[in-house]
Amino acid sequence: MSQVPAELRYTKDHEWVRREDDGTVTVGITDHAQEQLGDLVFVELPEAGAALDAGAECCVVESVKAASDVYCPVAGEVTAVNEKLGDSPELINSDPYGEGWLFRLAPADAAAVDGLLDADGYRAAAEAEDH
Amino acid sequence: MQSPLHRQHLTLGAKLVPFAGWQMPLHYGSQIEEHHAVRRAWGVFDVSHMTFIDVEGAGARDYLRRLLANDVARLEADGAALYSCMLAEDGGILDDLIVYRRKNDRFRVVVNAATRDKDLAWMEGMAGGHDVDVTERIDLAMIAVQGPEAAAKLPGLLPETLREAVPALEPFHAVEGQGLFVGRTGYTGEDGFELLLPGIDAASLWEDLVEKGAQPCGLGARDTLRLEAGMNLYGTDMDESVTPLESGLGWTVAWKPADRDFIGREALEIQRDAPERARFTGLVLRERGVLRNGTEIELADGRRGTVTSGSFSPTLGLSIALARLPAGNETRATALLRGKPHPVELVRPPFVRHGKACIAT
Numbered sequence: 001m002s003q004v005p006a007e008l009r010y011t012k013d014h015e016w017v018r019r020e021d022d023g024t025v026t027v028g029i030t031d032h033a034q035e036q037l038g039d040l041v042f043v044e045l046p047e048a049g050a051a052l053d054a055g056a057e058c059c060v061v062e063s064v065k066a067a068s069d070v071y072c073p074v075a076g077e078v079t080a081v082n083e084k085l086g087d088s089p090e091l092i093n094s095d096p097y098g099e100g101w102l103f104r105l106a107p108a109d110a111a112a113v114d115g116l117l118d119a120d121g122y123r124a125a126a127e128a129e130d131h
Numbered sequence: 132m133q134s135p136l137h138r139q140h141l142t143l144g145a146k147l148v149p150f151a152g153w154q155m156p157l158h159y160g161s162q163i164e165e166h167h168a169v170r171r172a173w174g175v176f177d178v179s180h181m182t183f184i185d186v187e188g189a190g191a192r193d194y195l196r197r198l199l200a201n202d203v204a205r206l207e208a209d210g211a212a213l214y215s216c217m218l219a220e221d222g223g224i225l226d227d228l229i230v231y232r233r234k235n236d237r238f239r240v241v242v243n244a245a246t247r248d249k250d251l252a253w254m255e256g257m258a259g260g261h262d263v264d265v266t267e268r269i270d271l272a273m274i275a276v277q278g279p280e281a282a283a284k285l286p287g288l289l290p291e292t293l294r295e296a297v298p299a300l301e302p303f304h305a306v307e308g309q310g311l312f313v314g315r316t317g318y319t320g321e322d323g324f325e326l327l328l329p330g331i332d333a334a335s336l337w338e339d340l341v342e343k344g345a346q347p348c349g350l351g352a353r354d355t356l357r358l359e360a361g362m363n364l365y366g367t368d369m370d371e372s373v374t375p376l377e378s379g380l381g382w383t384v385a386w387k388p389a390d391r392d393f394i395g396r397e398a399l400e401i402q403r404d405a406p407e408r409a410r411f412t413g414l415v416l417r418e419r420g421v422l423r424n425g426t427e428i429e430l431a432d433g434r435r436g437t438v439t440s441g442s443f444s445p446t447l448g449l450s451i452a453l454a455r456l457p458a459g460n461e462t463r464a465t466a467l468l469r470g471k472p473h474p475v476e477l478v479r480p481p482f483v484r485h486g487k488a489c490i491a492t
Contacts, residue, residue, distance in 0.1 A: 038351065039163040041443040042419050060469075062421050064162060064355065064443050067469065093161070 002031035005097055009073075009113055010122030012129075016097065017073045017113055020104070024079055025113060028101040029061060029070060029092065032126050037063035040089040045081040046103055052076060054112065059102055061092065074112040076105040134179040135272045135330035136337050143347050151244035153180040155350055162351030166445040169319050169356055170486045173278030175337065175345040176353055180244040183268040183327060184254065186230075187237040190262035195230065195238060198257055200375060200393055202385035206232040212303045212314055215383055216375045217242075217250070218395030222402060223371035224378065226250050227363065229316060231305050239312070239327075241273070243365050257394070272333035276345060277323030277356075279486060285324055288339045289313070297324065318353060320360025320484050358451060359444050361413060361480025367424055368411075368439040368453050376402050377455065379411035379480070407458040413480040414438065414452040415490055420468045422452035427467045428475065430459060438466070446483045447492050453480065 004010070009017040014033035018026045034040065044060040052058050052072040059070035081103045084091060092100035107113065117125060132153045134140070140147060145156035156177065158165060168174045186195060195203045201215030212231040216224045226249075228242045242250045247267075254265045276285050286294045290309045297313050300306060302322075305314035312327040328336065341347055354364070361379075363369055369378040376384070376399060384399060385391070402408060416422050422441030429435050434457040441452030456464070456477075465472045481489050 038158065039161055041163075041421065044419065062443075064351065064421075064445075067421065067423075090161075090163070 002035050003097070004030065004032070004119045004123050006119045008097070009116035009118065010125075011071065011073050011116060012122070012125045013071050014126070015070060015073050017116055018097075019113060023110065024104045024106050025074065025076070026101050026104050027070075027073060028096055030122070030126075031096045033068075034093050034096045034100070037061065037068060038065045039063055040092045043085040043089045043092070043102070045085065046078045048078050048081055050078045052078065052105070061089075070102060072105070073116060074105070074107045075109065076107040078103050079106050080104040132180075134177050135333045136177045136179065139334055139337050139341075140177065140347075143341070145347070145349060148350070150350060151180060151247070153244060155180055156347070158349040158351045159347045162349060162355065163445045165346055165348040165352035166355050168346035169278045169321055169348060169352065170446055170483070171279070173276065173280040173284060173323075173345050174348040174352070175340045176275040176277065176348045177272075177337070178275050178325070178353075179272040179330070179333065181273055182242045182244060182247040182250065183271045183273070184240045184242065184251070185237065185266045185268055186240055186254075186263060187266070188261070188263040189236075191238055192236050194258060194261040194263045196391055197261075197393055198254065199228075199230065200384045200395060200399070202391060202393075203230060203232065203238065204391075205385065206230075208232075209234050210300075210305045212305060212316060216380060217253070218374070218393070218399075219371060220394060220398065222374040222376075222395040222398030224365070224369045224373060224375060225253055225371060227365050227369070227380075229314075231312075231314060233307070241325075245366055268327075270329055271327050272330040274326045274328070274333060274337060274340070275317055275319075275323065276326065276340060277317045277319040278321050281321075281323045284343060284345070285340075288336065288343065300324075318360075318362060319356040320362070320481060321356075321486065354440075355442050355445055358440055358442055358453065359446055359481065359483035361453070361482060363453065364440055373409075373455070374399055374402055377409045377411060379453070409436070409455050410458055411439075411453065411455050413478040413482060414441070414454050414464070414466070414475045415478055415482070416450040416452075416466060416473055416475050418473050420473055421450040422466055422468070422475070426452070428454050428456060429465045429467065429472075430457065430461055431464070434459075436464075444482060446486075447488055447490070449492070451482045
């Protein structure tokens with residue numbers, strides 16, 4: 001199984017969420033997701049300042065093989081997007097939990113992150129999907 | 132089924148996928164890096180899933196002249212090869228293949244994996260009345276060595292008797308000796324070779340190639356390379372419902388001599404003389420996005436066609452496709468991607484040849 005860092009939160013749609021010290025959260029797609037997609041070639045990011053609902057389609061990640069929607073894990077306002085992905089979408093493949101992050105969000109309700117899956121919960125969900 | 136190189140693939144960390152009943156490598160980490168290796172240096176592919184068929188006997192030549200839309204009489208010397216479609220009576224494409232002429236009017240045919248059962252049944256069925264043996268060679272493996280450095284680096288790994296002959300081969304010619312059959316053919320748009328050899332010998336050659344620096348490449352890179360080269364893939368770009376004339380393959384139909392009665396000829400002649408038929412074209416999308424198999428294409432007058440194979444072109448950094456569109460001479464159209472219209476240009480394939488872009492980027 002691919003990497004599932006214990007300190008992150010997850011959705012069953014293969015997004016990860018990291019709480020930052022300044023109260024924002026960083027969002028990306030999991031190692032498992034990038035492995036399934038294969039080489040990423042385009043990423044369409046949300047606009048900074050956009051207000052997103054939980055579950056909203058907010059990014060498209062497109063690989064050689066397929067295009068896939070990314071859903072916003074919790075409601076909030078986009079504070080930053082990873083501009084590097086415009087020229088280097090492959091960062092998502094090489095470093096999905098680091099350089100390959102997608103966007104940062106000021107959550108409308110900080111507690112909403114607690115409602116997401118933990119690493120064990122995500123691992124179970126991903127394995128169930130594969131079988 | 133597993134290729135004779137299955138263990139090597141596992142050792143190299145291949146992502147294996149089911150393909151026509153085989154477990155074959157999709158990639159060994161990054162299909163884009165594999166793609167670039169073939170355009171810029173060299174790569175090696177396991178294509179042992181293909182179907183190899185020997186056609187031999189006093190009637191082999193006449194049999195193939197009836198069976199194939201291209202004409203094996205064009206193969207004037209031993210070792211020469213040609214690309215052809217094998218058609219049904221109605222002109223529909225049963226498969227595309229390469230046929231090599233060997234010594235003493237023996238022939239070797241390489242057909243697709245997914246069409247194996249159908250092809251063998253058809254070829255055996257059509258053999259009646261000809262003095263010919265049709266024999267599948269399940270004992271053979273096939274390794275493709277492709278890229279601008281292939282001709283310099285492969286010969287050193289071959290038996291001495293082939294070391295001079297292999298780099299001297301003309302394109303679409305083969306040479307054989309000591310259990311090895313080497314053709315200067317491929318499916319990438321680069322210089323390169325396809326080697327047939329007994330499955331039990333495949334692992335040692337594969338390991339030599341990898342050790343010498345050939346990048347192992349999977350089906351993913353094979354697909355983007357052939358698409359850039361403007362080469363059709365059976366099952367997506369064409370099948371039994373279309374003819375070579377509707378698939379950009381009119382050049383593979385040998386109309387002369389007019390009295391060669393190949394299967395499908397009558398149907399093709401009627402279509403050839405008809406005023407309008409679907410056209411097969413290349414597409415380029417310059418906006419962000421990727422044309423996919425099945426993407427709908429709309430012409431200015433509202434008529435629609437379909438992408439038969441589309442992907443991202445690693446060499447060009449944009450999306451390209453092959454598509455079947457209604458007759459006409461437009462040079463632009465609109466692709467509907469995820470519900471949104473995107474302008475596309477109609478171009479004549481190939482998109483990339485010998486490492487160079489054939490379209491403005």
